[in-house]
Amino acid sequence: QVQLVESGGGSVQPGGSLRLSCAVSGSRFSINVMTWYRQFPGKPRELVASIDRSGSTNYTDSVKGRFTISRDNAKKTSYLQMNSLKPEDTAVYYCGALIVVKNFWGQGTQVTVSS
Numbered sequence: 168q169v170q171l172v173e174s175g176g177g178s179v180q181p182g183g184s185l186r187l188s189c190a191v192s193g194s195r196f197s198i199n200v201m202t203w204y205r206q207f208p209g210k211p212r213e214l215v216a217s218i219d220r221s222g223s224t225n226y227t228d229s230v231k232g233r234f235t236i237s238r239d240n241a242k243k244t245s246y247l248q249m250n251s252l253k254p255e256d257t258a259v260y261y262c263g264a265l266i267v268v269k270n271f272w273g274q275g276t277q278v279t280v281s282s
Contacts, residue, residue, distance in 0.1 A: 176276030
């Protein structure tokens with residue numbers, strides 16, 4: 168059974184940094200695309216960043232230049248380095264993994280940016 172376990176969320180002051188991690192287990196297949204989404208209260212989940220197996224990345228405009236997505240294929244782990252955090256980044260962050268043709272999700276981790 169595929170499982171995604173996130174870690175690294177928490178509270179930070181504006182301008183601070185956090186690093187989220189997402190470890191994938193239970194799959195014998197390689198992971199095509201790894202993603203990070205976030206969800207604001209009362210809003211649908213939105214894509215923050217994605218990275219494919221070759222390392223090509225995409226970011227939503229609001230995080231470009233501040234967030235960096237990376238992955239370690241051997242460890243089946245993705246990372247989201249978040250710098251220069253703003254209060255509007257406060258959300259629940261979810262990692263995703265596209266394995267073959269199915270997308271799997273982590274349980275979500277809260278990120279709160281507040282002074």
